[in-house]
Amino acid sequence: MPTPGRLLRTAAVIGAVPLAVQAVLLWTGEVGWRVGLSASVAVAAMSGALAWFWLENLRRMTVALRAAAEDGTGFSAPFVTPRLPAVEDVEEALTRLARSLQSRAELVGRLRAADEAIVEALPDPLIVLAEDGAPLRANRAARAIFGLATPYPAGGDLGALLRHPAMAAALDRALAERTPQAADIHLPVPIERELAVQVITMERPMADGGRVILVLNDRTDVRAVERMRADFVANASHELRSPLASLIGFIETLRGPAADDEEARERFLEIMATQSARMQALIDDLLSLSRIELSEHQAPTGQADIAALLRAEVAALEPLAKGTTLAVEAPESLSMKGVDATQLSQVMRNLLDNALRHGKPRGLVRATLARVEGGARLPARPGVLLCVQDDGAGIPREHIPRLTERFYRVDAGRARATGGTGLGLAIVKHIVIRHRGQLTIESEPGQGAAFKVWLPGE
Ligand SMILES: Nc1ncnc2c1ncn2[C@@H]1O[C@H](COP(=O)(O)OP(=O)(O)OP(=O)(O)O)[C@@H](O)[C@H]1O
Numbered sequence: 389m390p391t392p393g394r395l396l397r398t399a400a401v402i403g404a405v406p407l408a409v410q411a412v413l414l415w416t417g418e419v420g421w422r423v424g425l426s427a428s429v430a431v432a433a434m435s436g437a438l439a440w441f442w443l444e445n446l447r448r449m450t451v452a453l454r455a456a457a458e459d460g461t462g463f464s465a466p467f468v469t470p471r472l473p474a475v476e477d478v479e480e481a482l483t484r485l486a487r488s489l490q491s492r493a494e495l496v497g498r499l500r501a502a503d504e505a506i507v508e509a510l511p512d513p514l515i516v517l518a519e520d521g522a523p524l525r526a527n528r529a530a531r532a533i534f535g536l537a538t539p540y541p542a543g544g545d546l547g548a549l550l551r552h553p554a555m556a557a558a559l560d561r562a563l564a565e566r567t568p569q570a571a572d573i574h575l576p577v578p579i580e581r582e583l584a585v586q587v588i589t590m591e592r593p594m595a596d597g598g599r600v601i602l603v604l605n606d607r608t609d610v611r612a613v614e615r616m617r618a619d620f621v622a623n624a625s626h627e628l629r630s631p632l633a634s635l636i637g638f639i640e641t642l643r644g645p646a647a648d649d650e651e652a653r654e655r656f657l658e659i660m661a662t663q664s665a666r667m668q669a670l671i672d673d674l675l676s677l678s679r680i681e682l683s684e685h686q687a688p689t690g691q692a693d694i695a696a697l698l699r700a701e702v703a704a705l706e707p708l709a710k711g712t713t714l715a716v717e718a719p720e721s722l723s724m725k726g727v728d729a730t731q732l733s734q735v736m737r738n739l740l741d742n743a744l745r746h747g748k749p750r751g752l753v754r755a756t757l758a759r760v761e762g763g764a765r766l767p768a769r770p771g772v773l774l775c776v777q778d779d780g781a782g783i784p785r786e787h788i789p790r791l792t793e794r795f796y797r798v799d800a801g802r803a804r805a806t807g808g809t810g811l812g813l814a815i816v817k818h819i820v821i822r823h824r825g826q827l828t829i830e831s832e833p834g835q836g837a838a839f840k841v842w843l844p845g846e
Pocket residue numbers: 673738741742743746747778780781782783791796797798799803804807808809810811812813814836837
């Protein structure tokens with residue numbers, strides 16, 4: 389509703405001229421008092437009414453314009469009736485303006501959503517920062533790295549990255565020189581990560597105030613592989629160095645002080661033979677591991693009766709069992725396609741050998757083989773399950789995930805003394821991977837260990 393003051397002022401503007409003319413007519417006696425007064429009252433009333441419609445029309449127009457300016461929606465409230473002449477035209481123009489504003493707002497919204505969808509879907513982690521370095525937006529890949537719940541981080545979660553000295557220095561350089569900068573960042577928490585960060589500054593701020601884009605490259609896995617490779621070479625050299633050092637030592641002794649000592653020579657030669665055999669075993673294992681790795685991407689194509697393979701391996705190991713009972717539970721024959729018989733024999737040999745060496749002395753080793761139709765902790769597909777179980781000391785829980793790493797041993801001294809190279813389970817793992825199977829290790833300390841190999845196949 390128009391305010392009374394405004395209504396009165398507008399009515400005064402509208403009625404001023406006719407009322408003044410009437411006053412003159414009254415004063416000069418051109419019209420009589422009665423007619424003159426009633427005409428003046430009529431003019432005042434008409435002016436008031438006209439002013440009301442005028443102001444009401446304008447007020448509605450203002451409301452509509454504000455609505456259009458704010459959210460692009462046109463006129464929701466209908467215009468007053470009757471309308472002032474020409475207001476209809478203005479109304480129509482305004483409706484059109486509102487509609488075009490609305491469609492433009494929708495277009496901008498769509499473009500922005502498309503931009504966000506692209507940034508969001510990029511596989512590279514990306515973070516947008518404001519000029520002052522405050523984080524504005526992080527895409528899905530970046531959120532996954534930092535465990536952020538929303539695309540608009542408050543800053544706390546990214547603190548470790550943004551406060552990193554190398555990151556801060558690269559950011560300062562990028563803003564000062566207006567050229568892209570790179571930084572290698574190691575984050576120890578919450579999860580250890582190696583990130584290669586590219587800092588790119590924008591010439592002009594983006595719509596959301598973004599000025600700097602950080603493109604991250606998570607190199608944690610690559611670095612882990614590099615480290616593993618270096619560790620592997622170091623470990624392999626170390627494993628070869630000790631038997632070699634002992635051989636050299638014995639050769640020196642045999643050439644010098646023990647040259648004429650028949651008894652010592654026999655003993656030393658015996659030790660030298662053992663050490664050479666150990667080196668040979670290590671080299672054989674290393675070679676077979678690298679051969680398996682080379683062929684890992686090619687699925688095996690052979691056919692074999694794996695029950696027969698198991699029986700043959702058990703028979704071959706029987707002489708080394710030293711009082712341990714080797715029990716086999718397997719069907720008469722179990723033929724499988726898509727396997728490499730030599731490699732599967734190696735899997736069986738390594739697992740049985742471990743069970744004999746790490747199991748209880750004079751204990752029981754059970755090797756079972758059966759077809760399975762999926763099951764607990766197994767893929768839900770038909771396959772074959774080989775299980776080698778011993779009743780030894782078992783394996784402490786924390787060691788289980790690392791057993792298949794090369795050279796990993798629970799008790800390095802003891803394993804080495806029993807002739808282990810620490811490569812047996814790594815070989816098993818790679819053969820199982822090549823067969824697209826699955827290796828599970830179950831053990832409770834004191835309750836023995838069970839090594840289960842699942843292979844796909846009818
Ligand atoms: N059945 C088992 N019971 C207890 N510990 C085991 C068993 N099998 C393996 N382990 C542990 O896992 C480690 C790694 O086994 P792996 O077969 O890879 O090496 P290894 O037996 O020492 O040497 P090798 O290469 O001669 O087999 C062993 O050193 C041992 O500590």
